Amino acid sequence: EPEVTQTPSHQVTQMGQEVILRCVPISNHLYFYWYRQILGQKVEFLVSFYNNEISEKSEIFDDQFSVERPDGSNFTLKIRSTKLEDSAMYFCASSGDREMDIQYFGAGTRLSVL
Amino acid sequence: GIQVEQSPPDLILQEGANSTLRCNFSDSVNNLQWFHQNPWGQLINLFYIPSGTKQNGRLSATTVATERYSLLYISSSQTTDSGVYFCAVDVGDDKIIFGKGTRLHILP
Numbered sequence: 001e002p003e004v005t006q007t008p009s010h011q012v013t014q015m016g017q018e019v020i021l022r023c024v025p026i027s028n029h030l031y032f033y034w035y036r037q038i039l040g041q042k043v044e045f046l047v048s049f050y051n052n053e054i055s056e057k058s059e060i061f062d063d064q065f066s067v068e069r070p071d072g073s074n075f076t077l078k079i080r081s082t083k084l085e086d087s088a089m090y091f092c093a094s095s096g097d098r099e100m101d102i103q104y105f106g107a108g109t110r111l112s113v114l
Numbered sequence: 115g116i117q118v119e120q121s122p123p124d125l126i127l128q129e130g131a132n133s134t135l136r137c138n139f140s141d142s143v144n145n146l147q148w149f150h151q152n153p154w155g156q157l158i159n160l161f162y163i164p165s166g167t168k169q170n171g172r173l174s175a176t177t178v179a180t181e182r183y184s185l186l187y188i189s190s191s192q193t194t195d196s197g198v199y200f201c202a203v204d205v206g207d208d209k210i211i212f213g214k215g216t217r218l219h220i221l222p
């Protein structure tokens with residue numbers, strides 16, 4: 001069964017450093033998403049991406065965050081200058097159709113900011 | 115925005131018991147998904163169920179869209195069922211909204 005792949009599984013970084021979280025969505029999918037889960041809390045929407053641009057973003061997704069689809073397969077989330085409160089599990093998801101299709105989630109990247 | 119409430123927040127059961135998890139939502143939804151988050155943090159999709167009933171082994175789910183709730187049934191619980199169960203709804207605006215989850219502990 002096709003799956004969404006995220007790398008790395010765990011990223012440790014120093015406060016103030018830039019990090020890039022990588023995702024390979026399911027190959028024929030058109031819609032891409034990032035979600036965040038702070039430890040012990042619920043999963044929260046960050047951003048959705050379609051046709052090479054952001055289609056919606058939450059208030060969490062401020063100027064420190066950016067997303068990119070640098071080639072035909074990867075979808076990345078960049079945090080420019082990490083803060084302690086960015087420590088969380090980050091999930092990538094993709095779907096083939098925005099309204100009627102299931103979102104398939106990757107296994108997540110655990111980001112630890114020290 | 116839409117509210118998604120899950121109950122109970124925590125559930126402790128003996129291995130072999132049955133359980134029912136509930137998800138209430140405050141508005142009409144396009145889709146509803148149930149996820150299991152395992153102890154390693156991975157989100158595993160269990161059901162995509164905007165309405166009706168589906169079964170997969172020991173798990174089944176029912177969504178009554180007109181009454182804005184969904185139920186997840188786990189029968190003959192095993193220790194590997196432990197983890198957090200999330201309900202998530204899609205209202206058609208590019209994101210899905212998660213509930214706070216039910217933390218399930220299955221004791222051997």
